[in-house]
Amino acid sequence: MMAMTTQGTADIADTSPASGRAGRHLGRAATVFLATGLLLIALNLRIGVASVSPVIRYIQDALGLTSTTAGLLSTLPVLCFGIFAFLTPWLVRRIGIDRLLAVVLVVLAVAIATRLIDGSPALFIGTVFVGAAIAVGNVVLPAAIKQHFVARTGLMMSLYSMTLYIGAALASGLTVPLMHAFDGDWQAALAIWSIPAAVALLVWLPRLWTTRRASRRSGTETAVSQADSAETASVADVVPERDEPSFSRLIRDRTALAVTGFMGLQSLSYYAGLAWVPTILTDHGMSSSTAGLMLSYSSFPALASALLVPILANRVSVRWIPAAMAVGLTALALVGLVVAPVSGAIAWMTLLGLGQGAALSLALSYIVWRAPDARHTAHLSTMAQGVGYLVAALGPFLVGALHSVTGGWQIPLAVLIVLLIPELVAGVIASRNRHVLTPVTTE
Template sequence: MLSRRSVTFILLMVVVGLNLRPALSSVAPLLTRLQEAAGLSPAAAGVLTTLPVLFLGLAAPIAPLLAKRLGSERALSAALLLLAAGLILRGLPLPGVLFIGSAMAGAAIGISGTLLPALVKRELPESADLLTGLYTMALCLGGALGAGLSVPLTEWLGSWQASLMSWSLLALFALILWQCQMPSTISHGMPQPPSSGLLKLLRKPLTWQVMLFMGIQSSMAYIVFGWLPTLLVDRGYDEASAGWTMAISIMCQLVSALGAPWLARMGSDQRPALLLVLFSTALGLWLLLIAPLAWKWPGAILLGLGQGGSFSLALSLLVLRTATSRLAGQLSGLVQGGGYTIAAIGPFSVGLLLQSGVHADQIAWLLILLVGVCCGFALLAGRTRQLDDQSGKLQVHRY
C-alpha cells in the first residue's frame, strides 16, 4: 500500500514530466512557418532543433552538483524556473532570443531529467523501473500535446510567438505545485562521492554501453521531434496534417512507455524487449517515409510504440543498472549528459542533409541504419549487470 507521501511524489513526478517535452515538440510543426517568417535556412533550422538537445546534454552533468549544493528538490525547482524563463524568452520579438530561449529550455530539461530518476530511486526503490515507465508516459503525453496543439494555438492566439510562449504557463504551474507539495526531506539530496567516483564509472564498459544506447535512441527521438513534420510535408502532407500525424505517433508512445518496463521484467534480461521496440521503430520509419502514403497510420503507431518503449527502457536502465540512488544519480548525469550530447548531432545532420537536397526516403534509410547500430548497444546494455559500490569498491556484478 502506497503512503500519502509516495502518492504525492508520483503525482508531482507526472506533472513535472509533462513539461519536459513540449519545449522540443512544439517547434517542429511550426518549423516551415518559422523558416518563412524568420528567414531561417534548413541549416539554421537544424541549429534551432539541435540547440535544446545539445544544452540538454551539456547541462545534465551539472544536475548532481546542483543537487549536492541545493538539495534535489530545490535544484528541480530552479530547473522549472529556468524552463519557464526560456519558454517566455524564445517568443519575444528580439533578435536571437528564439535560439537563446531554446538553449535555456534544453538546459532546464537536462537538469530536471537527470534529477528525477535518482529521486524515483530514492523515494520508491523497489518499483523504480515501473515508475520510470509512468514518468516516461508523462513525457510522451507532454510531447504529444506540444506537437498536436502547436498549430492550433498559433491560430487561436494569433502568432507563432504566442504559441511557443504559452507553454511557460504549464511550467509555472508545475513549479508552484512542486514548491507547495515537494518531498520535505531536503537533506536527502543526492550525496556525491569525490570526482574519482565519476572517473571510475567512466572506466566501466557498462556505463558506455548504456550511454551509447541512450544517445542513439535519443537522437532518433529528437530527429522525429524536430523534423518529422517537415519530412512528411516533403512527402505531400499539409502542415496541420503532418503535425497531427506526429502527435498521434507520440500519443502511441504512452502505451509502450508504461508497458515496456513490465515487458522487460518478464525475462531474465532486457535484451528481447529492447530489440522489439527498436524493430518497431525501424518498421514505423519505413512505413511513414518510404512505403505508400496509405500506410501512414500503421507507421505512426509503430514508430510511436517503438520510440516510447525505447526511451522508457533507456531510463529504466539507469535504475536497473545501479544498486543505490547515489549511483543512479551519477549514472544518470553521465549517461544523459553524454547521450544527449551525442543525440544533438542527429537533428543538425538532418538539417544539413535537407539543405543538400536529400529526400525524405533517403533520410529514412539512414535512420533505419542508425537503429541497426543501436541494436548492437542494446544487446550489451540489456544484459543483467549492475554497478555496485557498497563494498567500498565500484564493481559490476550479475543480479
C-alpha cells in the first residue's frame, strides 16, 4: 500500500543511463547481496505497525487507554505515511537513496526499541517515529529496486510485495506468543521487533561502504548523492514547470480523484482491520493468540489475490469487475464479522484477505494504468499516496471512537461496510480506460 509515491519516481530512475550501467555491472554475488538487503528492509516496513494490534487490549489495560486513544496507535503511523510522502523527495535530494535507507533502519530500530520505556508518552512518540520511518521507506525502497534492478524490476517488485505481507504476517502472528514467552510483558514483545531492523541495517551497511569507495574512485562523493537524488526526486526537478501535471490540476481531474479515492478508502478499510480485528475476535471469546494468528493468516490469501488480480484485470472485457470483486469479498468478510465473528473466523479472514489483497493490487495498478507517462505517474502517485493515506488514517481512529461510544462492534463494522460503497464507485471510475488530464484512452 505504501509504495505509491515511488512508482512514478522509480520510473524516472528506471530511464537513467547511470542506473542502467550500475545494474549491468553488478556481479552475481553483489546482485544477490543487494537484493537481500533491499528485501530485508522491506520486511521491516509493516512489522512496527502490524505487531501492535494483537496486543492492543493489553496495552489499553496496562495504560488505561480508551478505545479511541488506543486507536491512535494505529492511526498515527498511517497519518505519517501521508505526511511524509510529500517530504521524502526532499530527503532523497539531501541524503541520497542508500544513506536514507540506512537512516530508515536506524530510526525504526530505535523507535521500536523505545516501546520498552514505561508510559504512554514514550509509546506514542515512538509510534510517530515508526510511522515516519516506514513512510520514507515506502517511498524510497521501490525506487531503489528500480534503480539497481533495471532488467528485473518486475521480479523484484513482486518479491517486495510478498515480503511486505510476510512481515505483516510474522508480526501479527508471533507478537502474542512472544508476549507469553516474556511472562506477559507486551512491551518486550513489541520491542523485540527492533531486531529485524538491526539485522537489516547490518546487511545494508556494506552497501554504503561500496558506494563510498565507488564515489572516491570517481573523484566526487557529491556526484553520487546528486545522481541518486535526480533519479528519484520529484519529477519537478527534471521537467520544465510548464509541462508539469500539477497537484492543482490533478485534484480537479475525475480520474485522478477516483484513483486517489480508491487508494484512500481501501487503505482505510485495511488499517482499520489491522488495528481492530484481533480485538473484535477476542471480545467475542477467542484467545488473543488465536486472534493474532487469524489476522496473520489473512495475509496469505491477500498475497494470492494481489498477484492474480492484475492478470485478471487485463483479460476481462468489463473493466470494473475486478474492483467489484475486491469490494464484494471485503463486504462479505465484514458482514461475517458482524453475524458470526468467531465460528466463521477462518472463512471471514480468507475473504478479507482476498478482498483487501485485490484492492491493494488494483490501487497500485491504477496509478500506472491511468498515467500517460512517467512524470504523470510520479505526480499521480504522490497525490494518491499522500492524500490517500491521510484519508486512511481515519480508519483505526473512527472504529475505535465508535466502539467507545457504542460499546460494541456492530456499528463500527457497519460504517466500514457503508464506506465500501464510495470505494466501489471510485473503483468503477478508476477502471475506465482514460488517462488523467487527457481524453486519450490507450494504456
